[in-house]
Amino acid sequence: MPVSTHPDSPVRSSTWRACPLTASTIFPTFLLPTNLLPTNLMGGMGMGLRKAGGNWVAGDRFFDREVEVDALIERVEDGTHTLVTAQRRMGKTSLVRELLRRLEERGDFETVFVDLEDCATPADAIVEIAAGSRHIRGLWTRLKSWAARSSTSAVDRIDELGASELRIKLRAGIDAGRWRAQGDALFASLAASEKPVVLAIDELPILVNRLLKGHEYTITPERRQDTDAFLSWLRKNAQAHRDRIRLVVSGSVGLEPILEQAELSAHANVFAPFELRPWHEETAVACLGELAASYGLEIPEGVRIGMFRRLRCGIPHHVQQFFDWLHEHLRRDNRSEASMDDVDTVYSQDMLGVRGQVYLEHYQSRLRMVLGDDGYVVALELLTEAAVSDGRLTDSSIRQYAAYRSVLSGESGGQVRDVLHVLEHDGYLARRDGGYNFVSGLVEDWWRARNARGFVSFSDRHA
Numbered sequence: 118m119p120v121s122t123h124p125d126s127p128v129r130s131s132t133w134r135a136c137p138l139t140a141s142t143i144f145p146t147f148l149l150p151t152n153l154l155p156t157n158l159m160g161g162m163g164m165g166l167r168k169a170g171g172n173w174v175a176g177d178r179f180f181d182r183e184v185e186v187d188a189l190i191e192r193v194e195d196g197t198h199t200l201v202t203a204q205r206r207m208g209k210t211s212l213v214r215e216l217l218r219r220l221e222e223r224g225d226f227e228t229v230f231v232d233l234e235d236c237a238t239p240a241d242a243i244v245e246i247a248a249g250s251r252h253i254r255g256l257w258t259r260l261k262s263w264a265a266r267s268s269t270s271a272v273d274r275i276d277e278l279g280a281s282e283l284r285i286k287l288r289a290g291i292d293a294g295r296w297r298a299q300g301d302a303l304f305a306s307l308a309a310s311e312k313p314v315v316l317a318i319d320e321l322p323i324l325v326n327r328l329l330k331g332h333e334y335t336i337t338p339e340r341r342q343d344t345d346a347f348l349s350w351l352r353k354n355a356q357a358h359r360d361r362i363r364l365v366v367s368g369s370v371g372l373e374p375i376l377e378q379a380e381l382s383a384h385a386n387v388f389a390p391f392e393l394r395p396w397h398e399e400t401a402v403a404c405l406g407e408l409a410a411s412y413g414l415e416i417p418e419g420v421r422i423g424m425f426r427r428l429r430c431g432i433p434h435h436v437q438q439f440f441d442w443l444h445e446h447l448r449r450d451n452r453s454e455a456s457m458d459d460v461d462t463v464y465s466q467d468m469l470g471v472r473g474q475v476y477l478e479h480y481q482s483r484l485r486m487v488l489g490d491d492g493y494v495v496a497l498e499l500l501t502e503a504a505v506s507d508g509r510l511t512d513s514s515i516r517q518y519a520a521y522r523s524v525l526s527g528e529s530g531g532q533v534r535d536v537l538h539v540l541e542h543d544g545y546l547a548r549r550d551g552g553y554n555f556v557s558g559l560v561e562d563w564w565r566a567r568n569a570r571g572f573v574s575f576s577d578r579h580a
């Protein structure tokens with residue numbers, strides 16, 4: 118078992134610097150990503166593609182995405198700031214981690230990774246960026262006055278502090294009124310590093326959404342102003358230091374729809390969007406093949422294709438999970454060859470079963486976060502209508518629903534339109550022939566299992 122990029126690595130919120138023991142370290146002449154090495158060679162060594170293990174992947178757990186990694190490297194070299202978007206579990210964090218890993222290997226950039234998922238204020242975000250940058254040489258000397266304010270008695274000692282201790286100290290030294298000046302100083306200090314810096318900021322849209330809507334998911338003028346201030350600050354620094362700092366921002370919540378709601382869209386202009394797509398059938402089927410080879414399983418191609426067709430959409434996490442559960446199922450029976458019957462059993466009992474719910478729950482809960490309570494109800498209704506109608510929401514049923522709502526609440530139909538926009542943007546539904554279809558077969562089946570009972574179809578409703 119190779120030492121790998123374990124998700125719970127203690128440096129989770131800082132640059133990932135560990136060097137995984139992959140075939141390229143065993144055979145130094147192969148400076149190739151592990152997944153480009155011949156599978157038979159890797160498989161014979163009991164290595165090959167490893168299972169994901171629950172969090173982001175890089176190195177010997179990272180499959181495909183060569184085109185995407187290259188495109189991002191090109192952008193970094195060009196000085197383009199990027200916003201990577203895709204729904205949760207598409208592999209954004211993994212892609213960015215792998216990008217940073219390869220840049221580290223090349224050695225011509227400093228790399229910083231921060232995750233803002235748990236941040237609530239601009240000051241939190243700045244502390245997170247500072248803590249994530251702590252390994253950069255000279256950073257603290259350049260930030261002397263800031264560090265001193267943070268009660269880190271001797272600047273030299275900062276290097277010895279653990280990430281969480283450092284975070285607490287920095288947090289104590291940054292006050293709500295001065296975050297902007299301190300944040301500017303941090304960016305200036307990063308820009309003065311010996312090498313240009315690639316600053317990856319994960320889950321920025323979650324922080325923006327939180328700033329804008331608070332715990333009640335409602336936009337107030339004050340919240341809008343705070344969000345505006347934070348994004349203006351970020352944009353200003355991104356523009357001012359473009360030659361020395363490249364931002365790679367990512368998030369599972371679309372930033373654009375959130376900013377549209379608050380009429381703050383202009384702030385997203387500084388980022389060139391990059392949409393991470395699901396794997397095509399061939400890629401997903403190849404991934405299943407590599408995993409099977411690594412773990413000594415026989416999953417005939419027809420069976421792997423059958424697995425993909427159940428999912429219908431190659432969200433890497435779903436592919437990995439399907440494999441993981443199939444593996445476990447076979448192991449329980451002490452078998453190594455999978456049939457279509459095994460796949461069907463695992464799909465209905467595990468993927469759609471109680472254990473699978475945990476992994477799919479976010480498809481429902483995040484809608485409330487993005488849409489607020491009212492919009493959430495509309496989204497539930499539209500998706501359930503689609504789920505009970507063979508995965509399809511027709512334009513005429515949407516009109517029926519809009520009419521029903523307008524009689525009930527006087528609502529003009531704008532909200533239904535906005536919600537559909539988010540459902541389409543975030544990959545739940547795709548527009549096709551006068552209606553919308555569920556994109557993922559798994560999400561559709563799960564949604565039906567979860568929400569269909571007791572649901573009254575739009576055509577049977579009378580306001």
Ligand SMILES: Nc1ncnc2c1ncn2[C@@H]1O[C@H](COP(=O)(O)OP(=O)(O)O)[C@@H](O)[C@H]1O
Pocket residue numbers: 169170171172173174178179180181182203204205206207208209210211212369433434435437438
């Ligand atoms: N390139 C990849 N190769 C193999 N598995 C992947 C890849 N990208 C994503 N995955 C799978 O998807 C899961 C979620 O990946 P992650 O990067 O955390 O997604 P996101 O940040 O979009 O939510 C991983 O645990 C892994 O199972």
Ligand SMILES: [Mg+2]
Pocket residue numbers: 206209210211319
């Ligand atoms: Mg992520």
